[in-house]
Amino acid sequence: MVMKNPKLARVAQGARLEFVPLQVLVPVVATLIALGIGLLIIAATGASVLEAIEAFWDGMAGSDFNIGASINRAISLALVGLGFIFASRANLTNVGGEGQIAMGGMFATAAALHGAGGLPLGLAFIVPLAVGTVAGAVWGGLAGFLKAARGTNEVISTLLLSFIALPLVYWSVESFHLLRKPISDVSSLPESAEIPDTTKLPLLFPDNGSPLHIGLLIAAIAVVVVWLVLKHSTLGLRLRAVGLNTTASRRAGMRTSFYVILAMTVSGGLGGLGGAIMILGQQFYLTSDFSSGYGFDGLVVGLLSRGSAVGVVIGALLFGFLRSGSINMEISAHVPSAVVLICQGLIVIVIAGSAILTNRKVTR
Amino acid sequence: MIDEQMAVFIGSGLRLAVPIIFAATGEMLSERAGVLNLSLDGMMLMSAFTAALASWATGSPLIGVAAGVLVATAVAGAQAVLSVTLRANQLVVGIGFNILALGSTTFLYREIFGPLSRDPIPGFAQLNLPWLAHIPVIGSALANQTGLAYVSILMVVVTWLILKYTSFGLAVRAVGEDPRAADKAGISVARTRYLGVLYAGILAGLGGAFMSVADSNTFTENMTKGAGYLAITAVIFGGWNPWYTLAACLLFGFATALQFLVPALQLDVPVALLLLLPYLLALVAIAGFVGKSRQPSALTIPFERGG
Numbered sequence: 328m329v330m331k332n333p334k335l336a337r338v339a340q341g342a343r344l345e346f347v348p349l350q351v352l353v354p355v356v357a358t359l360i361a362l363g364i365g366l367l368i369i370a371a372t373g374a375s376v377l378e379a380i381e382a383f384w385d386g387m388a389g390s391d392f393n394i395g396a397s398i399n400r401a402i403s404l405a406l407v408g409l410g411f412i413f414a415s416r417a418n419l420t421n422v423g424g425e426g427q428i429a430m431g432g433m434f435a436t437a438a439a440l441h442g443a444g445g446l447p448l449g450l451a452f453i454v455p456l457a458v459g460t461v462a463g464a465v466w467g468g469l470a471g472f473l474k475a476a477r478g479t480n481e482v483i484s485t486l487l488l489s490f491i492a493l494p495l496v497y498w499s500v501e502s503f504h505l506l507r508k509p510i511s512d513v514s515s516l517p518e519s520a521e522i523p524d525t526t527k528l529p530l531l532f533p534d535n536g537s538p539l540h541i542g543l544l545i546a547a548i549a550v551v552v553v554w555l556v557l558k559h560s561t562l563g564l565r566l567r568a569v570g571l572n573t574t575a576s577r578r579a580g581m582r583t584s585f586y587v588i589l590a591m592t593v594s595g596g597l598g599g600l601g602g603a604i605m606i607l608g609q610q611f612y613l614t615s616d617f618s619s620g621y622g623f624d625g626l627v628v629g630l631l632s633r634g635s636a637v638g639v640v641i642g643a644l645l646f647g648f649l650r651s652g653s654i655n656m657e658i659s660a661h662v663p664s665a666v667v668l669i670c671q672g673l674i675v676i677v678i679a680g681s682a683i684l685t686n687r688k689v690t691r
Numbered sequence: 692m693i694d695e696q697m698a699v700f701i702g703s704g705l706r707l708a709v710p711i712i713f714a715a716t717g718e719m720l721s722e723r724a725g726v727l728n729l730s731l732d733g734m735m736l737m738s739a740f741t742a743a744l745a746s747w748a749t750g751s752p753l754i755g756v757a758a759g760v761l762v763a764t765a766v767a768g769a770q771a772v773l774s775v776t777l778r779a780n781q782l783v784v785g786i787g788f789n790i791l792a793l794g795s796t797t798f799l800y801r802e803i804f805g806p807l808s809r810d811p812i813p814g815f816a817q818l819n820l821p822w823l824a825h826i827p828v829i830g831s832a833l834a835n836q837t838g839l840a841y842v843s844i845l846m847v848v849v850t851w852l853i854l855k856y857t858s859f860g861l862a863v864r865a866v867g868e869d870p871r872a873a874d875k876a877g878i879s880v881a882r883t884r885y886l887g888v889l890y891a892g893i894l895a896g897l898g899g900a901f902m903s904v905a906d907s908n909t910f911t912e913n914m915t916k917g918a919g920y921l922a923i924t925a926v927i928f929g930g931w932n933p934w935y936t937l938a939a940c941l942l943f944g945f946a947t948a949l950q951f952l953v954p955a956l957q958l959d960v961p962v963a964l965l966l967l968l969p970y971l972l973a974l975v976a977i978a979g980f981v982g983k984s985r986q987p988s989a990l991t992i993p994f995e996r997g998g
Contacts, residue, residue, distance in 0.1 A: 368798070372802055420782055420783070422782075422786060473974075473978045477978050477979070479977055479978045480927075480977075482729070482782045483920075483923065483924060483927065483977060484974060484977070484978065486917075486920055487920070487924065487970045487971075487973055487974040487977075488974065490917055490920070490967065490970035491967045491970050491971055491974065493967075494963040494964070494966040494967035495963065495967065497963045497966070498961050498963030498964060501961065501962075501963060502961060623786075623790055626786065627790075630783060663797065663798050663801045663802070665793075665794045665795070665797035665798035665801070666794070666798055667794070668790055668791075668793055668794025668795075668797070668798075669791060669794035669795050669798060670794075671790050671794070672787050672788065672789075672790035672791025672792070672793075672794055672795075673787075673791060674787075675783065675784075675786060675787030675790060676769075676773065676784060676787035676788065676791065679773065679779040679780050679783040679784045679787055680773045680777050680779045680784065681777075682777075682778075682779055682780065683777050683778055683779070
């Protein structure tokens with residue numbers, strides 16, 4: 328079986344459709360298979376598939392509001408996905424998106440509530456965005472530092488850092504000394520106070536009721552910058568060199584530790600920015616589970632894209648719309664949104680399993 | 692008063708350590724063979740759910756455990772096909788399985804039990820071994836455990852014996868350190884790694900089943916809460932040695948149990964900080980104490996014959 332695999336890969340490559348590279352075909356087929364299985368599961372529950380699809384569609388794109396909300400979700404996922412591919416250019420696997428979002432959101436909330444609200448010239452929301460980005464960058468950079476200094480596997484460290492970040496957010500909204508909103512006579516849920524209006528991201532189309540905000544422009548800039556850096560810059564080349572062969576890069580005179588830390592810092596920073604945008608753009612106050620699931624969604628987006636910034640945009644839109652749809656499907660058609668998790672898991676597994684078809688270079 | 696709380700603390704620390712001991716012990720053997728199963732958490736979660744379901748349906752916790760182990764082993768089989776035969780990225784595959792496990796158990800739980808089920812699930816009784824109970828302070832904590840808890844320690848011994856004294860154990864170590872040489876010596880790398888991953892699956896299954904059928908007599912969504920990741924960390928912290936790994940698991944178990952002890956002693960420490968303590972400890976442990984040199988040389992590196 329092991330012997331046959333290279334042959335299998337050649338056969339598969341010979342059989343691929345012209346003009347459709349396997350790198351594109353595999354994620355598309357994997358997504359279609361997963362969605363098909365998702366529909367089968369919905370059918371198996373006895374729920375009306377048509378009703379479920381209708382609720383799904385309605386949640387995704389049924390109104391200007393829903394379309395805007397879906398794209399807003401996609402913005403944060405795209406940023407986490409960009410972070411993932413940035414790190415993976417240096418052969419680093421950042422699976423800590425969840426923690427980086429959490430730190431970004433938490434510190435952005437803190438900045439918005441304490442001081443940034445009165446700043447002029449849009450600084451009221453720019454400062455919290457920057458603070459959130461830095462918080463995520465520190466969280467990601469920590470994993471990079473541990474990798475460079477101690478050889479700690481970044482997969483394990485970013486995972487553990489996520490498990491550390493989530494209780495920190497919980498703590499911040501539980502404790503009155505931190506971000507929990509003061510007890511009022513209405514309620515005292517463990518959440519922060521709403522951020523000042525000046526710190527909320529400006530809407531792109533304030534007239535038609537769409538919640539779409541300028542995060543879209545920020546994400547678009549990030550996509551272009553990451554694309555330029557990875558594909559057309561010396562830095563991208565160096566990250567790639569460090570990822571492919573650390574020892575050789577070091578012998579060639581590169582400070583490999585610096586690039587490892589830099590890659591993880593930028594990666595985490597993009598996740599932190601995504602978290603900050605979630606709070607400043609749509610949620611407006613911090614809850615302990617505001618980041619729930621976005622980290623893994625962003626990770627899947629990064630995986631699906633196979634390292635391409637354009638792929639990240641497509642994947643993020645797909646998952647942004649999927650998530651909106653699944654939430655509405657749960658509310659109106661009573662189909663558990665966990666079905667979407669099942670689909671995502673299947674997508675990741677199928678894509679990882681078919682890497683043997685797409686990687687021409689055979690690993691040892 | 693303090694004595695009583697210490698006994699409760701030790702008892703719950705041990706109980707919380709048991710699933711991690713099971714999972715980490717199996718994972719250690721698999722990693723010695725060169726395969727890292729990040730899907731450990733998913734295996735445990737699948738097993739916890741299946742065990743709860745089977746125990747609830749049949750009334751027999753024993754059948755529950757068997758069903759849980761079966762499902763976890765099936766997941767391990769799929770992980771083995773992907774990481775050994777298809778040479779996929781072991782870490783990415785593992786994360787995929789964890790997402791799949793979370794989605795499918797949450798979905799099935801809501802479909803079968805309903806979102807707010809409080810149905811008790813038939814579980815194992817505690818053994819209350821009298822000869823253990825006489826030991827001061829820790830006696831009652833040691834004695835008031837279910838049979839499965841003692842099995843976890845037994846599995847550590849068994850795994851140690853397998854690694855040290857059997858030809859299979861030798862094969863495991865060989866394919867984890869130098870698969871090419873092992874292959875030339877006539878050892879089947881693929882077969883050894885398959886068995887290693889399946890072994891990890893069986894033990895992760897026992898760990899997951901322990902959570903639902905022996906420890907809490909209920910299933911909750913995402914009930915493993917990252918225990919599988921802690922188990923993997925324990926293996927790293929334990930330097931791929933069964934006894935040090937056991938010690939790391941106990942440390943994590945007690946660190947988790949602190950969140951019950953500290954409020955009971957009326958100490959003013961935020962619960963959230965206690966929640967993150969095991970993970971912080973784990974991070975410090977693998978960053979501070981573990982050099983890269985001790986890990987099996989071929990860990991996470993797929994093997995291909997020829998070339």
